[in-house]
Amino acid sequence: MDLDRTTTALLAGLFDPRNAAAWEAFDLRYRPILVGFARNCGLKDNDANEIAQETIVRFVEEYRAGKYDRTRGRLGAWLVTIARYRMLDVKRRAGTARIARGDSAMVDLDDERSVSAAYEAERRQGLLREALEELRTKSRVDPKTVKAFEMLVYHSLSPAVVAEQLGISTHDVYLAKSRVAAKLREIVLRLESEYEETPGEWDAAGARPSDGLRA
Amino acid sequence: MSADQTAIGCGQYSRDELELAALARADAEVPVPAGVGEHIESCPVCRAIVDRFAADNAFLGEFVQVGRSRESSRSGSRAQAIAAEANLGPIAGYRLGDEIHRGGQGAVYRAEQLATRRTCAVKMLLRGRFASDRELVRFEREVEVVARMRHPSIVTLYESGVSRDDEPWFAMELVDGERLDVAVRARHASPREIAQLVKQVAEAVAYAHRRGVIHRDLKPGNILVDKDGVPRVLDFGLARADEDGEAAGNQVSPSAGATRAGEFLGTFAYAAPEQLAGDPNAIDTRCDLYALGVVLYECLAGRKPFEGARSIAELVEQKTHSAPERPSARNPAVDRDLDVIALRLLAADPARRYDTADALVEDLARYLDGRPILAREDSTLYVVGKTLRRHWLLSSTAAVLLVTIVASGIALAVAYARAERERARSERTLQGFREALGSANPESGKGSADISVDRFLGLIEENASDALKDEPNVLAGVLDTIGIVHLGFDDAKRAEPALQRALDERRELFNAGGCTALELAESLHNMGRLLILKNDLPAAEAAYREALAIRERDLGRDHRLALLTGRHLASCLRREQRIDEALAMYDALFRRASARPDYPPEEFAALRNGRAFIYFQNNQLELALAEFTGALEAVRRATGTDDDYRVGRSLFSIARVEDRLGRRDDALMHATAAQEILRKRKGGDAATVVDIEKLVSKLREPSKQ
Incomplete structure (x- = not known):
């Protein structure tokens, strides 16, 4: 595990306003998650970007003010609560977000469970993206193996077609799948530990930013 | 192995x-x-x-x-790129790249058509929770619609198909550009440049309309400005072929019922009020004109015309019943013609917008060429002139009505006093009446040569109180009228007891069912006038509001009396320095008044004067000048002569604005003309005459430069 990359390390770095690197790393990790999350809650791109930014800024303020206590709830739950209030604001301003978009929003903001689930799904996606990126760029797994995996899994091609395209046997294709699966598992496991948030540890009721947030 | x-x-x-x-x-x-x-x-x-x-x-x-997800994912796009290299992506023949946009209906990817190496955009309908059968129909419609069109400002469709995963898709021209609003902001586009852009968009819309295609979802996000600065309209996702089609014989596909009755599809802020109401039958090409109006307005003013609504109902209410502030109020660089064009497009009533997108293109072209635009503000002098004759008929009817309220002699005097507000003439009239009265009633006729108006009215009040004891409603009417005459002489002290009594009487009567709400409204309206004179603005506002509510309820918002009270209320708001509210009210009144062919030109004049004063106060001198000039025209039409003190006052107002604008010659010309008129008709406007003298002598001073 890269200790500097853990959420704990990021948070420690965030205490220091001059630590631009910590800020950037934190932003890089959580902003895309929050943007995707807000979109899934039915916000338009602009609003989603804004919500993400506001949420991060707000969180860091609260955190520096000592309001966020990790023992009382997971970081994600905290972020979700901040973002949720912000989204409810946007929704109020726009009448209702559902109608404003002209389609049905997927997540009911009034339902905390589905909001938390939406965030978690987005967080997991972010993590998987990171894992995939790492597999391709840093893992030293043979590119052909990666390609076989992508064709097989991502494009749902039959092993026979993949084998033919790549000039290898179907067995190799399956082998590639197994290797990549093992590698990705390893990466994902490590990233999860860096994020320090595993799906089972959610405690939506535990974390509560201050009430002043609504104002 | x-x-x-x-x-x-x-x-x-x-x-x-x-x-x-x-x-x-x-x-x-x-x-x-x-x-x-x-x-x-x-x-x-x-x-x-x-x-x-x-x-x-x-x-x-x-x-x-x-x-497959999100453009924020660098790795995701790479996955697509790698996959597409083998031409094994979701769509045969295309290599998908980054996701460019994700909307309500689907995601748009940057893509390459492998056969031609052409870069394009591929839009895919999202599956799962995004898609429904109805959306599928809509998607197919979109393809049909876009495929029919070739226009430099419309994004071209290349081809369509179904992906390996059975997802419908289409490939279209890839536009590398920015959203219209972003582009306008980033370039600090001048009103002229904005007009140029919107004109191009309007051309595209006109082209589509000629083919029976309504976009129905025009908004800045659907208009991209490309690298050459050309706006490109895209996302005909909500467009449907106009069922009525075009007479030109174009093939127009029949509506497949993709739009359900009552279902609202367009984007809120850009949707015309009739579109928001959800009636699909009300939707026509003029919805697009409205949306263009919002786009134009937003680009010019930097904000949407209606903001702050908390519900659709509220937004519909705003869009239907209130007029947005002029774009120039937010952005002084916007000139009057663009104000007029934008507000014209935003008319709540589709019939008051431009008839066609072509007409809009024409007016924008005229504006850009510096030629006069064809659109007029709602109250066109043309309309006024055309209906002048009808108006006179109506106002004499109104006079007759007045007569029935009070004894005929008083009514005539009052009518005269109201119309002229000139003490001298009233006195002369009074003289006649006094003689008439004297001959009819020897008692009061004797030795009354020096009777004043005040005394005369006092006498009537006394007599009426006595004679009409059993007719409290008629008495209230008489008292109201007497109060109005006093108001005509700006005499609050004498007006107050009469008007207060009239109002008290009417309230009591109304509660007991002895008079109508409209009669109560009349007394309230008059009370409002008194309170204005006393400078008790909040109380005046309350009285006007109560009167207005009754008149609008019982007569309709467009009734002359409702408009009258509305105008007084607007004037009250202006005095209370609630400029935005006042201006919005004037604009709304204006629209309604001009929808009435029989609206009295002097009322038009008063409306324009009121608005002009606001502009003057805001130091929007050009606008003020235009409004005062409009008011002058209306006054001239109303009086049929230049020899009227109201014409004089209008000229004086114009001169004052011109003086502030530094146009000395014009100011002097108009001030002198005003002076001539008002000197002849001295009396009621002594203060104005003095002010004009001052202005004229100041303007005659040799320039200090």
Whole structure:
């Protein structure tokens, strides 16, 4: 595990306003998650970007003010609560977000469970993206193996077609799948530990930013 | 090749066979080789292997979504790029790149058409929770519609199809550009440049309209400004072929019912009020004109015309009943013609917008060429002039009505006093009446040569109170009228007892069912006038509001009396320095008044004067000048002569604005003309005459430069 990359390390770095690197790393990790999350809650791109930014800024303020206590709830739950209030604001301003978009929003903001689930799904996606990126760029797994995996899994091609395209046997294709699966598992496991948030540890009721947030 | 290529686990079955067994767990369609199922049940080794394969599959399955999602994912786009290299992407013949945009209906990807190496955009309908059968129909419609059109400002459709995953898609021209509003902001576009852009968009819309196609979802996000600065309209996702089609014989597909009655599709802020109301029959090409109006307005003013509504109902209410502030109020660089064009497009009533997008193009072209635009503000002098004759008829009817309220002699005097507000003439009239009265009533006629108006009215009040004891409603009417005459002489002290009594009487009567709400409203309106004179603005506002509510309720918002009270209220708001409210009110009144062909021109004049004063106060001198000039025209039409003190006052107002604008020659010309008129008709406007003298002598001073 890269200790500097853990959420704990990021948070420690965030205490220091001059630590631009910590800020950037934190932003890089959580902003895309929050943007995707807000979109899934039915916000338009602009609003989603804004919500993400506001949420991060707000969180860091609260955190520096000592309001966020990790023992009382997971970081994600905290972020979700901040973002949720912000989204409810946007929704109020726009009448209702559902109608404003002209389609049905997927997540009911009034339902905390589905909001938390939406965030978690987005967080997991972010993590998987990171894992995939790492597999391709840093893992030293043979590119052909990666390609076989992508064709097989991502494009749902039959092993026979993949084998033919790549000039290898179907067995190799399956082998590639197994290797990549093992590698990705390893990466994902490590990233999860860096994020320090595993799906089972959610405690939506535990974390509560201050009430002043609504104002 | 090693042995385990054909057999793994206990060795009875090949890897391929066990992989298939694993796949079959997640997908019932996968054929399981004969015997494998039973074997796994009984063989723990092979079962463990299949379990692991299935777990791998499930785990890797998570990445399928990741690979396809979001432009924020660098890795995801790379996955697509790699996949597409083998031409094995979701769409045959295309290499998909980054996701460019994700909207309500689908995602748009940057893509390459492999055969032509042409870069394009591919839009895919999202599956799962995004898609429904109705959306599918809509998607097909979109393809049909866009495919028919070729225009430099409309994004061209190349081809369409269905992906490997059975998802409908189409490829269109890729526009590398910014959203219109972003482009306008980034370039600090001048009103002229904005007009140029909107004109091009209007041309595209006109082109589509000629083909029976309504966009129905025009908004800045659907208009991209490309690198050459050309706006490009895209996303005809909500467009539907106009059922009525075009007479030009174009093929127009019939509506497939993609739009359900009552279903609202367009984007809120840009939707015309009739579109918001959800009646599909009300939607026509003029909805697009409205949307263009919002786009134009937003680009010019930097904000949307209606903001702050908390619900659709509220937004509809705003869009229907209030007029947005002029764009120039937000952005002084915007000139009057653009104000007029934008507000014209935003008319709540579709009939008051431009008739066609072509007409809008024409007016924008005229504006850009510096030629006069064809659109007029709602109260066109043309309309006024045309209906002048009808108006006179109506106002004499109104006079007759007045007569029935009070004794005929008083009524005539009052009518005269109201019309002229000139003490001298009233006195002369009074003289006649006094004589008439004297001959009819020897008692009051004797020795009354020096009777004043005040005394005269006092006498009437006394007599009426006595004579009309049993007719309290008629008495209230008389008292009201007497109060009005006093108001005509700006005499609050004498007006107050009469008007207060009239109002008290009417309130009591109304509660007891002895008079109508409209009669109460009349007294309230008059009370408002008194309170204005006393400078008790909040109380005046309250009285006007109550009167207005009654008149609008019982007569309709467009009734002359409702408009009259509305105008007084607007004037009151202006005095209270609630400029925005006042201006909005004036604009709304204006619209309603001009919808009435019989609206009195002097009322028009008063409306324009009121608005002009606001502009003057805001130091929007050009606008003020235009409004005062409009008011002057209306006054001239109303009086049919230049020889009227109201013409004089209008000229004086114009002169004052011109003086502030530094146009000395014009100011002097108009001030002198005003002076001539008002000197002849001295009396009621002594203060104004003095002010004009001052202005004229100041303007005659040699320039200090």
